Amino acid sequence: MKDGILAALPVPGTLKVIIGQIIDISEKGVAFSHKDEITTSLNGAELVLMGHEQPDKPVFGVPARLVYEKELGETYRSGFQFGALSQSQTSRLATFLQSNIESIAV
Numbered sequence: 001m002k003d004g005i006l007a008a009l010p011v012p013g014t015l016k017v018i019i020g021q022i023i024d025i026s027e028k029g030v031a032f033s034h035k036d037e038i039t040t041s042l043n044g045a046e047l048v049l050m051g052h053e054q055p056d057k058p059v060f061g062v063p064a065r066l067v068y069e070k071e072l073g074e075t076y077r078s079g080f081q082f083g084a085l086s087q088s089q090t091s092r093l094a095t096f097l098q099s100n101i102e103s104i105a106v
Contacts, residue, residue, distance in 0.1 A: 002100050002101070002102050003021075004021075005021070005022045005049075005050070005051050005100045006019055006020065006021060006022060006032075006049075006050040007019070007020055007022050007030055007032040007047055007048065007049055007050070008047070008048040008050065009038070009045060009047055009048070010045075010046065010048070011038065011045075012044075012045055016036070018034050018036050018038060019034065020032040020033050020034030020035070020078075021033050021034075022049070022100075023077065025049075025097065025101070026097075027082075027090075027093065027094070027097070028081060028082060029064070029067070029079060029080050029081040029082050030047065030049070030064070030079070030080050030082070031077060031078065031079040031080075032077070032078060033072075033075050033076070033077050034075065034076055034078065035074070035075055035076070036076070037069070037071070037076055038066060038069055038076070038078060043065050043066075044063065044064075044065055044083065045063070045064055045065065045066070045080075046061045046062070046063060046064075047061065047062055047063075047064040047080055047082075048060070048061050049061075049062065049093075049096055051096050051099055051100040060089070060092050060096070062082050062083070062085060062089055062093065063082065063083030063084065063085070064080040064081060064082050064083060065080065065081055065083065066078060066079075066080055067079045067080060067081050
């Protein structure tokens with residue numbers, strides 16, 4: 001991912017929003033690094049993806065569920081699996097991936 005691409009998790013049932021740097025993303029899910037522990041089991045949440053390469057629609061939500069969370073010293077790494085995406089969400093995710101992933105030289 002390019003630097004500055006973020007994910008936000010409004011924690012259901014609280015006023016807390018966890019924001020972190022996206023580390024890895026695909027059509028199936030996302031992993032991001034963040035400072036606050038996710039203290040609840042999340043079988044269903046709305047994860048907000050934020051990219052700066054799409055000035056017309058840089059922010060959008062996707063359904064997701066927490067698959068894992070690892071403590072890494074002072075930060076956490078959490079992995080989420082995307083839920084059933086609408087056609088519009090699938091299209092926006094594809095554009096988000098194309099716009100915000102750095103190419104790797106081989």
